[in-house]
Amino acid sequence: MNHDINIKKLRINCFRQSKVPGEFMLQMRCPGGMIDAKYLSFVQHIAETWGDGSFHIGTRQSLDFCGIKYEDIPAVNAYIRTYIDEIENGVCQVGMEVDEHGYPTIGARNITACIGNHHCICGNINTFELARKIEPLIFPSHYHIKINIAGCPNDCNKAHLCDFGIIGTAKIDYHPERCIGCGACVRACEHGATRVLELNADGRVEKDPCCCVGCAECVKACPAGAWTRRPEPFYRVILGGRTGRQTPRTGKVFLNWASEEVVLAVIGNWHKFSAWVMDYKPEYLHGGHLIDRAGYKKFKELILDGVELNPECLVAEDIYWHETEYRSNFNVKPMRMHHHAGPSNG
Ligand code: SF4
Numbered sequence: 036m037n038h039d040i041n042i043k044k045l046r047i048n049c050f051r052q053s054k055v056p057g058e059f060m061l062q063m064r065c066p067g068g069m070i071d072a073k074y075l076s077f078v079q080h081i082a083e084t085w086g087d088g089s090f091h092i093g094t095r096q097s098l099d100f101c102g103i104k105y106e107d108i109p110a111v112n113a114y115i116r117t118y119i120d121e122i123e124n125g126v127c128q129v130g131m132e133v134d135e136h137g138y139p140t141i142g143a144r145n146i147t148a149c150i151g152n153h154h155c156i157c158g159n160i161n162t163f164e165l166a167r168k169i170e171p172l173i174f175p176s177h178y179h180i181k182i183n184i185a186g187c188p189n190d191c192n193k194a195h196l197c198d199f200g201i202i203g204t205a206k207i208d209y210h211p212e213r214c215i216g217c218g219a220c221v222r223a224c225e226h227g228a229t230r231v232l233e234l235n236a237d238g239r240v241e242k243d244p245c246c247c248v249g250c251a252e253c254v255k256a257c258p259a260g261a262w263t264r265r266p267e268p269f270y271r272v273i274l275g276g277r278t279g280r281q282t283p284r285t286g287k288v289f290l291n292w293a294s295e296e297v298v299l300a301v302i303g304n305w306h307k308f309s310a311w312v313m314d315y316k317p318e319y320l321h322g323g324h325l326i327d328r329a330g331y332k333k334f335k336e337l338i339l340d341g342v343e344l345n346p347e348c349l350v351a352e353d354i355y356w357h358e359t360e361y362r363s364n365f366n367v368k369p370m371r372m373h374h375h376a377g378p379s380n381g
């Protein structure tokens with residue numbers, strides 16, 4: 036084994052140690068999961084010149100190349116300089132210095148996005164354009180934050196399983212004078228959403244204001260244009276979801292009906308919040324753990340500092356996450372190493 040290899044330094048350049056000694060995996064960022072097809076020539080060249088001839092699409096939409104030899108890393112870094120510059124500065128407007136030493140940060144950590152309204156009939160927002168607006172707020176940085184964007188409440192991109200999940204929503208308005216009382220919207224909400232619509236005795240639609248998720252299925256179903264969506268997009272922000280061995284959990288709603296300005300301002304406060312929690316000494320700690328460390332109330336205070344909420348925006352009073360319970364779903368006795376007299380499931 037080569038003891039001269041500085042793993043820590045390589046991780047800073049988005050290279051990951053392999054199970055094969057002396058080999059590494061490069062992770063190239065692909066913000067919002069969308070790049071021009073012309074960049075596939077970079078992919079092919081890297082994989083065939085320095086890698087093992089293949090590439091993997093990372094679970095966070097990075098482009099991953101395995102089998103890169105330690106001694107080839109400087110050549111790879113020099114080669115990807117153009118890619119980094121064009122994607123980070125050209126596309127995402129990150130405004131960072133790019134040199135021959137590759138990525139300046141510890142991890143690739145793209146903001147991920149589903150295809151959104153670029154293609155999808157359900158999409159309420161342009162997901163990767165939002166990703167590109169958020170990137171300059173959090174990249175480059177050694178603070179660890181995972182952000183997933185979903186174009187609609189279907190949440191194909193698992194906004195519920197990351198630090199900040201952003202879901203595009205539509206705020207809808209009802210125009211009773213146009214309504215013919217056909218009930219199509221009620222059925223659409225019944226079958227595809229949260230069942231909040233009802234036809235009343237007068238043949239008009241009533242909405243339970245509690246739980247509309249802003250999917251706009253009712254708008255699509257209405258033959259009379261009696262439901263309209265407001266032109267500006269709205270967002271639901273889901274907080275504190277995560278995977279991992281120890282305490283996986285689903286995120287909970289933090290903001291509802293937030294404007295784009297609010298979402299950007301909140302994420303713009305992430306560095307400040309992280310620095311405060313870590314006492315201004317960056318550590319490789321996941322975002323969700325920082326939120327836990329601060330506690331939701333303190334998190335809310337710091338992350339909303341200076342943010343002017345749009346009039347529609349709702350902020351969760353409190354959040355109670357539920358972590359995965361490994362034991363309670365199984366009919367087994369507690370492990371013997373626990374000596375306390377806890378309840379037995381056996
Ligand atoms: S989350 Fe919505 S917009 Fe995105 S791919 Fe799924 S259905 Fe389409």
Ligand code: SF4
Binds near residue numbers: 230231250
């Ligand atoms: S936008 Fe609201 S009312 Fe319309 S289908 Fe979706 S959940 Fe139901």
Ligand code: SF4
Binds near residue numbers: 215216221257260262
């Ligand atoms: S689908 Fe349109 S016209 Fe039919 S009940 Fe709903 S709002 Fe009225």
